[in-house]
Amino acid sequence: MVTIYDVAKKAGCSPATxxxxxxxxxxxxxxxxxxxxxxxEELEYTPNxxxxxxxxxxxxxxxVLFSEDVGTGIAHPHFSEILQSFQSKAGEYGYDVVFVNKRxxxxxxxxxxxxxxxxxxxxxxxxxxxxxxxxxxVLSSDIKCVSVEMVYPEKYTVIxxxxxxxxxxxxxxxxxxxxxxxxxxxxxxxxxxxERFNAYKEFMQSKGLEIxxxxxxxxxxxxxxxxxxxxxxxxxxxLDDLPTAVYIGYDxxxxxAMTAFQAQGFRIPEDLSIVGFDNxxxxxxxxPPLTTIEQDRKTIGQKAAETLIxxxxxKEIDEPLDNRIPTKLIARNSxxxx
Numbered sequence: 001m002v003t004i005y006d007v008a009k010k011a012g013c014s015p016a017t018x019x020x021x022x023x024x025x026x027x028x029x030x031x032x033x034x035x036x037x038x039x040x041e042e043l044e045y046t047p048n049x050x051x052x053x054x055x056x057x058x059x060x061x062x063x064v065l066f067s068e069d070v071g072t073g074i075a076h077p078h079f080s081e082i083l084q085s086f087q088s089k090a091g092e093y094g095y096d097v098v099f100v101n102k103r104x105x106x107x108x109x110x111x112x113x114x115x116x117x118x119x120x121x122x123x124x125x126x127x128x129x130x131x132x133x134x135x136x137x138v139l140s141s142d143i144k145c146v147s148v149e150m151v152y153p154e155k156y157t158v159i160x161x162x163x164x165x166x167x168x169x170x171x172x173x174x175x176x177x178x179x180x181x182x183x184x185x186x187x188x189x190x191x192x193x194x195e196r197f198n199a200y201k202e203f204m205q206s207k208g209l210e211i212x213x214x215x216x217x218x219x220x221x222x223x224x225x226x227x228x229x230x231x232x233x234x235x236x237x238x239l240d241d242l243p244t245a246v247y248i249g250y251d252x253x254x255x256x257a258m259t260a261f262q263a264q265g266f267r268i269p270e271d272l273s274i275v276g277f278d279n280x281x282x283x284x285x286x287x288p289p290l291t292t293i294e295q296d297r298k299t300i301g302q303k304a305a306e307t308l309i310x311x312x313x314x315k316e317i318d319e320p321l322d323n324r325i326p327t328k329l330i331a332r333n334s335x336x337x338x
Contacts, residue, residue, distance in 0.1 A: 002045045010039040022094070062090055062308060063100040063120035065111060065135060067127040076222070077280050078297060079126055082148055085301025086124060093309050095121070102134075112137040122308045124148065125155075129189050144311040146304050150191050151322055156311070158304040158323045162192055165293040165327035166199030169247050169275040172291070172329055174207060177338040178245040178273060182215035182238070184230045184257060186249035187222065196249050196277065214238040219253050227253030231260035244273065244338055251278035255286050258334065269336035279330050288333035296325050 004022070008015040013032055021028045021036040028036075039045075064083065087097045100114050100123060115123060115138060122144035127135055129150055139145060139152055147157045173181055183200045186193030197216075204211045214237040219226035230253060234246070248254035254276030258268055266272050268288060276283060279294035303323060310317045 002043045004045075006043055007036060007039045007045050010043060011035045058121050058312070059119040060095050061118060061120045062095050062097050062305075063115055063118060063123040064097055065100040065123055065125050065127055065138070067131045078278055078295065079148075081297040082126070082301040082304070083124075085298045086148075086305045087301075089302045089305035090309065093305075095305075095309065110137055111135050112141055112143075115141075115143055121312045122146070124304055124308060125150070125152075129191065144308060146308040146311070148300055148304050154321070156307050156317070156319070156321055156323070158300050158307060158319075158325065159191070160295040160300065160327055161324035162195035163199045163202075164324070165277055165295070166196045166247070167203060168327060168329040169277065169293050170200065170203040172331065173245045173247065173273060173275060173335065174203075176245075176273065176335055179207075179209055180212075180215070180241075180243040180245070181209070182212075182217075182234055182243035182246045184227065184234065184246060184248040184253060185216065185218045186253075187220070188218055190222075193218070193249060200247060212238070212241075214241070215243055219249070222250065222252070224252035224256050227256035227258075228260045231257035235261075235264060242272075245275070245335070246272060247275050249277055251276040251280045251283050251290065251292055254290055254292070255282060258286060258290065269334050273335035273338075275335060283330075284332070286334075291332045291334045292330050294328045294330050296327070299325050 004015050004018045008018045011018065013036065017028060017032065018036050021033050066079070090097055098118055098120065100111055100118070102108055102111060102114065104114060104117055111134065120143065123138060125135065125145055125147040126149045132150065139155065145155050147155060148159055151157045170181065181204070183197065185197045188194050188197060201211055217230045217234045219230050227248065246257070248257055254274055258274050261272055262268060268274055274290065276290050276292040279292045283290035283292050303319065303325070307317060307319055
C-alpha cells in the first residue's frame with residue numbers, strides 16, 4: 001500500500017507537509033501542494049480514512065437530511081442540483097456525504113441518533129417547516145448545521161432570494177401591461193410559499209392594484225399535478241372576471257397549470273400570460289417555453305458546503321446567517337404584452 005511517506009519522497013518534501021496538504025491546512029505553498037497532488041495521483045495513493053479520522057478527531061462525513069413525503073426530497077430536480085453541487089464542493093475539501101434518515105438498519109431511530117451513529121461532522125438540512133419538531137433534536141445538539149430550505153434561529157441558511165425573484169416576475173408582467181395578475185402559491189407551510197406570496201401582496205399594494213382573493217390559489221403540495229388542480233380552481237373562482245396573467249410559485253405547477261388552461265381552450269400567452277419560478281430544464285421544452293425565475297442552485301450548494309465546513313473547522317465565516325442568493329428572470333414565450 002502506498003503511504004504518505006512514498007508520496008513525500010516522490011514530491012521531495014516531508015511527510016508532515018504531505019499530511020497538511022491532504023487535510024487542507026495552511027502553510028503549504030501552491031507549488032508544493034501541486035507537486036504533492038501530482039505525486040499522489042502518479043502513485044495512485046488512497047487516503048486511509050480510518051487513520052485520518054483518528055489523527056484529526058473527525059470522521060470527514062457530512063450528513064444530508066431530506067424530507068421526501070412532500071415532493072421536495074432528493075428526487076426533485078431543484079434539490080438534486082443543490083446536492084450535486086454540495087457534494088462536489090465537499091469533496092474538494094476531503095469530505096464524503098451520507099444521507100440521514102430515521103432508520104438504523106431495520107430499526108427506527110431519531111435523526112440525531114442516526115447522526116451520532118454515523119459520527120457526522122455536520123449536517124445539511126433540506127427539510128420543510130412541518131419537519132421542524134422532528135429535527136429539533138439535531139438543531140439543539142452540538143452538531144454543526146446549515147439549511148437550504150428553512151430559516152432556523154442562529155443557524156446558517158443558504159437559499160434563493162424569494163422576494164427578489166417574485167418582484168422580478170411581477171415587474172416583468174407589469175411592464176408588459178398586466179394589471180389583473182393572479183397567483184398560484186406554493187404550499188404556504190413552506191418558507192418559499194410564504195415568502196413568494198408575501199412578495200406578491202407587497203407588489204400589488206405598491207402598484208395600487210387590487211388583491212382579489214379569487215385570484216389567489218394555494219397548491220396542496222409540491223407535486224407536479226397540484227398545478228392542474230390549482231388552475232382548475234382558479235378558473236372556477238373567477239370565470240366571470242379572468243386575470244390576464246398568472247404568477248405561479250414553482251415550475252412544475254406552472255407547467256401542469258399551463259396544460260390545464262390550454263385544455264380549457266385558453267391560449268398561452270394570448271389569453272393568459274404565465275410566469276413560473278425555478279427554471280427547471282423542462283421549462284424550455286413546454287409549448288410555449290415557460291418564462292420563469294432562475295434559482296442559482298450551483299451557488300446554493302457550493303456556499304452551503306463552504307459554510308458548513310468552515311463551521312466544522314472553526315474558521316471565520318464572512319457570510320450572513322441568512323444568506324440570500326440572487327435570482328434572474330428568464331424571459332421566454334409564455335408572456336405577451338397587452
